[in-house]
Amino acid sequence: MELRQLRYFVAIVDHGSLSRAAKVLHIVQPALSQQLQLLEDELGASLMHRSAQGMQATDAGKIFYEHAQAILKQVHDARSAVAQSTDKPSGTVALGIPQSASGALAFPLLAALREKYPDIVFQLTEELTGHLTEQLRCGRLNFAILFDDGQLGGFNSKPLAEEDMMYITRADSRFAGKRKSISLAKALQSPLILPSLQHGVRPRIESKVRQAGLQMGEVIDITSIAILKSAIMADMGATILPVSPFLAEIERGEMRALPISGVSLSRTVVLCSSKNIPLTNAALAVQKLVLEVTHDLCASGRWLGAQSLL
Structure with missing residues (x-):
């Protein structure tokens, strides 16, 4: 396996076409096709397939694409490390x-x-x-x-x-009232809009809830911060998150952030x-x-x- 084969394969995936990739790489298309075939033969797997949308990576190709990009980046970094001042x-x-x-x-x-x-x-x-x-x-x-x-x-x-997590709602939300702080138990009574478990914050919150002997109530899973903000502004519920994603809305008076009393909740x-x-x-x-x-x-x-x- 050669570095040029990795570059060729990445270019094919990026451009979705043998002809476009060949043009960018300044080689003829038959030669590019041959190198792709040699790579597939060596790996013992089909990396690309043709579709109505052009050349697309197979499942094996998607995995190999990630590794090829990483290898090419490391080679580039090694060259830069030698050359740079x-x-x-x-x-x-x-x-x-x-x-x-x-x-x-x-x-x-x-x-x-x-x-x-x-x-x-x-x-x-x-x-x-x-x-x-x-x-x-x-x-x-x-x-x-x-x-x-x-x-x-x-x-x-x-x-x-160390970043504190707070209870965040729309400024005039029915889930906040006029409180200056809120207990974790009270916060859990509101519908909570939280990132999915893939998100680093969610496991920390659920762990603290278990440690306090409490249980999670209704949770609306929203991974996108932008959509999560929209749901809060629609007063669909509250969230427990660090303040940083909501700084602009809090400064404009559109949202409120309340400290959570009785528990140290941070990341x-x-x-x-x-x-x-x-x-x-x-x-x-x-x-x-x-x-x-x-x-x-x-x-x-x-x-x-x-x-x-x-």
């Missing part, structure tokens, strides 16, 4: 961030990187926590912002912040990287900047409800 780091760095943390951290980090390290190509991905873990493990990401659930032993981890935000893949100079620069930006956001109060662990 420590004084002026350059290259590509990929960071994954969960939907529920991106509101607080994504834009400040992006702005700081553009100002301090303009030669670094920064790829910021917003995904569910479970997807980020897999992408970090296979090497598609250099870093991921994850939440410490006691199962991060396979990664290098640096705690960034530890962690910066993770692979134990097996060395970090380039560019990645090390990004790592340092993530720590600086996080500390500044917490110290200034701009990351509401978060306390720095740095």
Whole structure:
């Protein structure tokens, strides 16, 4: 198996056509088709099939595509690590961030990187926590912002912040009343709009509920933060989440966030990287900047409800 075969295969999947991929790769289509056949013969599996929409990856092809992308990225990082200067780091760095943390951290980090390290190509991905873990493990990401659930032993981890979770409703919601805080038992009496179990926050909430000897009531599962916000604004229920995804709505007076009394409900935000893949100079620069930006956001109060662990 050759690196060029991986590049060819990724291009075919990305473009959905042998002819388009051949044009982009500057090779003739029969040669590209031959390399795909050699790759399939070596793997003993069909990777692509033709459909009315063009060339599409088979189930085996989808799995191989993820690995091919990760391998090509690691080769690119290795070349960049040899070539780049420590004084002026350059290259590509990929960071994954969960939907529920991106509101607080994504834009400040992006702005700081553009100002301090303009030669670094920064790829910021917003995904569910479970997807980020897999992408970090296979090497598609250099870093991921994850939440410490006691199962991060396979990664290098640096705690960034402890973020409180609060009871959040529409400002005039029938589920909030005029309270200044709410007990966990009372919060559970409302219909709760929560991310699915794939989301890093949900298991933490359910664990705290069990520890308190309580039971979850009605739960509306919504994975998308945008749709979850819409459901809250429609007063379909309340949520228990960190404040960061709702900062804009709270500042505009559209939503309210109440502390949950009698229980410590928070999550530890962690910066993770692979134990097996060395970090380039560019990645090390990004790592340092993530720590600086996080500390500044917490110290200034701009990351509401978060306390720095740095």
